[in-house]
Amino acid sequence: MNGKMKAVVKNSRGYGAELQVVDIPQIKEDEVLIRVKATSICGTDVHIYTWDEWSESRVNPPYTFGHEFSGEVVEIGDKVTNVKPGDKVSAETHIVCGTCPQCLTGKYHICKNTKIIGVDTDGCFAEYVALPAVNLWKNPEDMPFDVASVQEPMGNAVHTVLSGEVAGKTVAIIGCGPIGIMAAGVAKAAGASQVIALDLNDYRLELARQMGATSTINSGKEDPLAAVQLLTDGHGVDVVCEMSGHPIAMNQGFKMVTNGGRVSILSLPVRPVEIDITNDVVFKGVTVQGITGRKMYETWEQVSRLLKSGQVDVKPMITHHFQLEDFAQGFDLMIQGKCGKVVLHP
Known part of the structure; x- marks a missing residue:
């Protein structure tokens, strides 16, 4: 043409x-x-x-x-x-x-x-x-x-959330941009027992709640680590989906994940981030995953079916x-x- x-x-x-x-x-x-x-x-x-x-x-x-x-x-x-x-x-x-x-x-x-x-x-x-x-x-x-x-950004959310077991687990979504908001919906659809959304933006936290978050935490208004401990009976969360890219928030994610838990990182920090590897990764036996793109075309199948079924709106x-x-x-x-x-x- x-x-x-x-x-x-x-x-x-x-x-x-x-x-x-x-x-x-x-x-x-x-x-x-x-x-x-x-x-x-x-x-x-x-x-x-x-x-x-x-x-x-x-x-x-x-x-x-x-x-x-x-x-x-x-x-x-x-x-x-x-x-x-x-x-x-x-x-x-x-x-x-x-x-x-x-x-x-x-x-x-x-x-x-x-x-x-x-x-x-x-x-x-x-x-x-x-x-x-x-x-x-x-x-x-x-x-x-x-x-x-x-569907393409929803694929990021699906890939991040479903890169490990979710059913019956507590899931924290750190960073409620559009992909984080969709991740809340995906986690809920996948059977998470709790979906805790964390951000500094009340508007976007409300969207995460509409999408399926069971609790929201404004990290600028309350201590997110204390709030997560309260919500999880002091155990921490099973799964952290890091969507913020902010060094402080990322650090908090590693501190709030429970022993043997999973941290899946989709965000792109613009500078190197300092993490306490000894105490927050090694001694806790944490699995850390870098998430990029979508699995071709497994993730697209999942996205398409979640939308068609109405499990994620x-x-x-x-x-x-x-x-x-x-x-x-x-x-x-x-x-x-x-x-x-x-x-x-x-």
């Missing part, structure tokens, strides 16, 4: 972005062109927008960013057989090599040569996006486009909708923490 489209472009190495008219991408023989119907703002997009240390070292403007979306296939390459024009799709945002030791042993989500859509390549804050067909996930016809657009945390042109309002809300998930509609 030839022509022009509107896109949100990270135009320079500094704060912000701008709406531009750019060429509609041309697809290769193994790629698909998708008309974007809904695209949601991720914490990673906020890092790029505000131009923090991580994005400064990783991102090379100018380019179109954004990586969470849903849409409709409008054109397919000559070698594409898994989707057809008219199909409703979302996408796994990690483009993997298929040849490294990790890929060859089925661990695609930790491919050594991963490229991320909207970080290392042009993304989906646009009217159209071109992607490898192998990265596409077909959505049910009746799934709303806004719900379909948040993400609608409470989709709080704002804007036209693509009004992207700056969405980013402002994300930066201020006065929202759940913000969805843009090209």
Whole structure:
């Protein structure tokens, strides 16, 4: 397809972005062109927008960013057989090599040569996006486009929560950004006996409660360690899902986990974090997991089924909708923490 489209472009190495008219991408023989119907703002997009240390070292403007979306296939390459024009799709945002030791042993989500859509390549804050067909996930016809657009970040929540046993266990979710909020819903659906959400933001703690958190703790207003001890009869929590990336909160996570417990870390601290390995990991016999991306495509199956069954309802945390042109309002809300998930509609 030839022509022009509107896109949100990270135009320079500094704060912000701008709406531009750019060429509609041309697809290769193994790629698909998708008309974007809904695209949601991720914490990673906020890092790029505000131009923090991580994005400064990783991102090379100018380019179109954004990586969470849903849409409709409008054109397919000559070698594409898994989707057809008219199909409703979302996408796994990690483009993997298929040849490294990790890929060859089925661990695609930790491919050594991963490229991320909207970080290392042009993304989906646009009217159209071109992607490898192998990265596409077909959505049910009746799934709303806004719900379909948040499956990728929900996959992060599912991967983090379900990377160990959850049923009957106490689970702490530290950091209630949109993924943390979804993690509360996933933990509850998976049979956690308690889901304790911790954050400094009362607005987002309330969203976590709506999604399934059984208790919420504002760590700025009360001692989170004392509160967790009270909720767990002095034992600490079985599972910590670290979503905040804040050194103090991360430290508290290691202190509140019980002996033999699990700490699964999805967050991306911008600097090295000091942890008391001796007392909070070794002597406690704690399992620590780094969580990246989603298992391809096991996690997508789990996400799709949790949504279809109604066991997890993400609608409470989709709080704002804007036209693509009004992207700056969405980013402002994300930066201020006065929202759940913000969805843009090209």
